[in-house]
Amino acid sequence: MNTPLVSLQNVGKNYQQVAALKSVSMNLNQGEVLGLFGHNGAGKTTMMKLILGVISPSSGSVEVMGMAPDSKEAWHSRAKIGYLPENVSFYEQLTGLEVLTYFAKLKGYNKKTAIALLEQVGISHAMKRQVKTYSKGMRQRLGLAQAFIGEPKLLLLDEPTVGLDPIATSDFYSTVDQLKTNGSSVILCSHVLPGVEQHIDRAMILSSGKVLAAGTLSELRQHADLPVRIKPKGLNGAVSSDPKLKQFLTGKLDSQTLFVPEQDKLATLKQLLSYDAMNDVHVEPANLEQLYQHYLTKEVTTLEGDKS
């Protein structure tokens, strides 16, 4: 069996009185993309810092490329890791090219690499300008270029799409897909859920330092047992008079959307197809936002139940 690139076993992290992570376990394999989600203060950045080795666990163990990342031996493997911190900031007086060349040289690369990356993230036109003149999105693009130096084996990206316009966001995800194809592993944290799900292999939802859910989206869907939304077109009210179909309507007068349990999906589609008038149908499984809401709400309900 392949050894995972990153492995956390029952990891806890306390900052004085704050328990930022509580018994978190996870493995990340080569070429895998993990989405890390959770509200403010859930422990996402703490997990990234533990993987980087800039802080040490209070309990449990962290291994990255077979070593404890906070150990002396792990120093040389840091060149194989790319990190985009949340709220990235740079030396304001330097130009974009100077900043990136500096970071490239720290990792053993040269100015040519820096120029190519500035082109890749779409700010080569501004590379000779001081960073203090950059817009928020341009700074974020520079941060991404810095994280991409040397096609890292492992990329840790904290809120990578903050400040990016739609085109830059889509370019960013294309780069992630490309890096994954080339064998890099990626952990990305984001509060912006739409658009992420096509690019991740697995998701982990953290809340108050605990893992609420982890797995592929299909595993999370199965476990959450959320209904599939089926939206038929052209039936003009036939659904509400069909006994097999009307049970899946929410009761809202104007809605023709059916909320169907996964196990009834095929039978419902077959029933819908028996109507010649149906001219289109949309089938939407629960998306990442709905899954996220589901797991967080479930936790709140459990906690409230525990109190009573």
Ligand SMILES: Nc1ncnc2c1ncn2[C@@H]1O[C@H](COP(=O)(O)OP(=O)(O)OP(=O)(O)O)[C@@H](O)[C@H]1O
């Ligand atoms: N250096 C520190 N000293 C004390 N407490 C800290 C420190 N760093 C983080 N914390 C606390 O640990 C908890 C987890 O913080 P963390 O930054 O990991 O959350 P996060 O999920 O990244 O949040 P956000 O989405 O807001 O960035 C929070 O309660 C935070 O206040």
